[in-house]
Amino acid sequence: MIRHLVLFKLDEGVRRDDPRVVEGVEAFRSLEGTIPEIRFWELGWNISDRPIAHDFAINSGFDDPEALHRYLVHPEHQAGVALWKEFSTWVIADYAYEAR
Template sequence: MIRHVVLFRFKPGIDWNDPRAVEAEQSTAKVGSEVPGLHTWRCGRNVSTRAVAYDFYAEGVLDDIPAVDRYLTHPFHQRSAELWREIADWVVVDVEA
């Protein structure tokens, strides 16, 4: 099993008052039901005010690296990623669960 974790940080001038941020959040919340192969899917806004904190988190568990690759290329995932690309940068880690 692979745990796929993504942390998003808004680009300067973007916050949760921006409708694009809300749209990206809502799309990401649907990834778990729209993209096959995910055993679990979690996401949410950060509640920490620390300077090192990111703004949003998404995490999914998949069978293996080929399943991660299928997830990454799924059209719904691609659309969600495109929404984030406009407003945020992110980091990713894939670890054996």
């Protein structure tokens, strides 16, 4: 299995209730059940107030690197990415793990 982690940092002055952010969250929330390659899907707002913390996270799982690639290029995923590019930056980590 492949775990795909994404941590988003909202741009300076952008708030969670900004309509663009609300639309972006909903775009990613709607991907579960839409893209067949997704095996595991979690997302949510950070609850930590530590200065190094990011604002929003997606934690997802895929069968293999090829399935992850199909997800990454899927038009629905790309539409969400385009929204988030307008108001945030992000970092990712993709790693292999054994499902339990």
